[in-house]
Amino acid sequence: MRALRWRVTVVENYRFPGIPLGWYTVATSKEVRASQIVPVKYFGEELILYRTGSGNVRLTGAYCPHLGAHLGAGKVEGENLRCAFHGFEFGGDGRCVKTAYGKGVPRKAKLSTWPVREHNGYIFAWYHPEGKQPDWEVPVLPGPAEGWTAFSTRALEVNSHPQETSENSVDIGHFVQVHGFGGAWTEGDLEVDGHLLKGAYGIQYPLGSRLRFIAKFRVEVHGLGYSLVRVSIERFGIEINLLVMSSPVDHGKIILRTASSVKQVGVRPLAHIVRSAATWGLNREVGQDAPIWETKRYVEKPILAEGDGPIGEYRRYCKQFYVQEPAKPTQLPVVAA
């Protein structure tokens, strides 16, 4: 039998040119209480997340610039982070503000820090490989004060990359095959405005053997770590906000957080029942996607077919989040005869 030849460009041992810049969820707000220190790993680095006495959240490098102690064993003193080894204290900009000796402070002792935001029950950190400051923000969504439920969140560790998981929302072709929806179609063209990509699609859900309903999805990709999906099911007057947030632990692993929030309509428990159903559906879909993400290769130049979603446009959009050029596939040297 003749061996089949790959007709696609598969780049061995290479997936993406590093960690894309952008905003990433590093914890839920509840995971970091006042004066608590939480060691975490993101962006290939050991980090420390802590909340000051007044409630501000900070993200810093995990190792003390003095003699290298891990700050996870330290303590929050008011607005400062105190190292357990020699008692040096670090302020919000990472600078050493005090030593336990009561003498001069070493001016060069400075922890690395990451810009942080907190809203909708999440703590977001800005990652830029060259340490540049953020030039865009992720949206603040309506919460309980605006008549929506809080987000319910699930976190899952997956061997994948944020570009792969975000690509899911434009990959219309897999919706029927992997998730078993009754039908899926795009509505209008993708819109790209700087870091923001917007698209819309419809999905038909079978509900038992006879009933069907249609849900409309408006996707907003705010960088590769934060996708918002606004779902409306007109037939039942339901509006849901779904979040799909991929945070890179290192080059090959992410923490994927999925979340849902529902607009309150009718009696109060109704929105929570809808939220449970949405969470169940989202978790089921991620459970179907994850084994594919974990075992797939990144095909740099896919051969697309009519019926695929706008994958090419999505990939062009993604390029802005990488500082380095994509690595070239390894080529054997050509030896002249």
Ligand code: FES
């Ligand atoms: S190692 Fe942190 S104060 Fe010395």
Ligand SMILES: [Fe+2]
């Ligand atoms: Fe999917």
